[in-house]
Amino acid sequence: MSTFIKDYIERETISRRNFLLATAAGMGAMAAPFAFGGGAARAAIADPAIAWSYRDRASAYWNSIVSGGETFVESLGKPKDSLVSLINEGSSEKSLADIKAFLAKTSGKCAIACDANDSPNARPVVEAVRDAGAYISTIWNKTDDLHPWDIGDNYVSHMTWSDEKPAEQTARILFEAMGGKGGVVHLGGIAANNPAIERLNGLKNALKDFPNIELLDAQPADWDTTKGTELMASFLTRFGDKITGVHCANDNIAYGVIEALRAEGIEDMPIVAYDGNPEAVKLVMDGKLLATVFTNPHWGGGITAALAYYAATGAFKPSEEPKEHREFYGPTILITKKDAADFKAKYLDSVPAYNWKDFWGPSNGQIKYK
Structure with missing residues (x-):
């Protein structure tokens, strides 16, 4: 580990x-x-x-x-x-x-x-x-x-x-890294959570443009590292080397996925995540994650x-x-290896000072319902 x-x-x-x-x-x-x-x-x-x-x-x-x-x-x-x-x-x-x-x-x-x-x-x-x-x-x-x-x-x-579009962006990054073909698994959040639903929908939207990529399975891991490890281990048992990419609903799940893969000696699986936590940003900088999204x-x-x-x-x-x-x-910010260091310096090495009476400054407009 x-x-x-x-x-x-x-x-x-x-x-x-x-x-x-x-x-x-x-x-x-x-x-x-x-x-x-x-x-x-x-x-x-x-x-x-x-x-x-x-x-x-x-x-x-x-x-x-x-x-x-x-x-x-x-x-x-x-x-x-x-x-x-x-x-x-x-x-x-x-x-x-x-x-x-x-x-x-x-x-x-x-x-x-x-x-x-x-x-x-x-x-x-x-x-x-x-x-x-x-x-x-x-x-x-x-x-x-x-x-x-x-x-x-x-x-x-x-x-x-608005998680659907950023999750679609991470999925496209993942699919390009997979060479546009292969099998992907999705490890999601709590099934009834709005962000879990939107992040899975984002993956499905991206799949429409990649006919040679198969969604092998999508299951909830409840935003949890341990459950992420257990679920990924079960996916590896079921699908083996048919899995060529992993789409995670948050960073915590991705940490568990990485451990499950390492337990099987797999070090180079393309993985994307979500949340932009400091540990995940470091993994992006090190090339262990392709992308995460900061909220x-x-x-x-x-x-x-x-x-x-x-x-x-x-x-x-x-x-x-x-x-x-x-x-x-x-607000959301997509983080990839090319911009991870700049992002870390701006948002993680020191926390920006915010005006707590500027209630809607960084917001991204009114919520839209389908």
């Missing part, structure tokens, strides 16, 4: 354990639901508590999201640990329960940034926040029929990333918290904003 991936997996295990302990300690007194009623936006909240609800901090992606949230709260003159972490560990039930408990503990005087874990969970989450008179901004996962303007000012905004999670994590916070304080009224400010795409 390579050193950095071995270290990554060990950090993931330790971080997951520590955060589970912290969550248990911090949320233990918050288990009882609270009846709020009403549903209308309350008057401006002078000093709202701030929380981020997310999967876990073990991955570099989510660590960067929460780091962005911490940077935002520090810009308010608060210590970064005043940002409350509501860690759902991939459970939509826990996500909703923890948010309800936080609403109860703060009597609804709060602002929440949230990834609902899967799309159907977004509606009960935002309705609970609305009923409490609190404020929430979401990222990544919601159903297409759920819109902030239908819920009201309490549902401030939703940001996602600027630090900015995304900070601006999502900022939107909920400033709406809660009355700094702006969400319903007075155009729809492209209520539902919008975040």
Whole structure:
């Protein structure tokens, strides 16, 4: 096993354990639901508590999201640990329960940034926040029929990333490296996640122009390194040397794929990934990954918290904003070997300073539905 991936997996295990302990300690007194009623936006909240609800901090992606949230709260003159972490560990039930408990503990005087874990969970989450008179901004996962303007000012905004086109770009890079022929496997995220669906669709779009490339199989690996290793090992057992390229839905999965391939003595398989994590960028620079895609999670994590916070304080009224400010795409940057070093210097060696009141500066326009 390579050193950095071995270290990554060990950090993931330790971080997951520590955060589970912290969550248990911090949320233990918050288990009882609270009846709020009403549903209308309350008057401006002078000093709202701030929380981020997310999967876990073990991955570099989510660590960067929460780091962005911490940077935002520090810009308010608060210590970064005043940002409350509501860690759902991939459970939509826990996500909703923890948010309800936080609403109860703060009597609804709060602002929440949230990834609902899967799309159907977004509606009960935002309705609970609305009923409490609190404020929430979401990222990544919601159903297409759920819109902030239908819920009201309490549902401030939703940001996602237009993953289909970047995933198609990575697939084309992969197919060119395969010589335009052979067999490809796709290791995806959680099946109900919007980004998992879009990234697989991007692969399928690219396949239309490459008739000599066969999609051997596409299965979910739940964004997880260990599951990526297990799934890739099963693909190798089933398909053997018919596999000549691998399309991964995120960087974490790609790390697992690399380990499964190395276990079989395979060092030169073309692989593409997604997220632009520091370890993945290094792999791109070293030629171990062909490409990854950066979604600027630090900015995304900070601006999502900022939107909920400033709406809660009355700094702006969400319903007075155009729809492209209520539902919008975040930024994406394709990273290949030719530009990886420049990207690393700009975004990873030092984190850019962001104006957390410039809510939509780097965004990419209103979300479009098919």
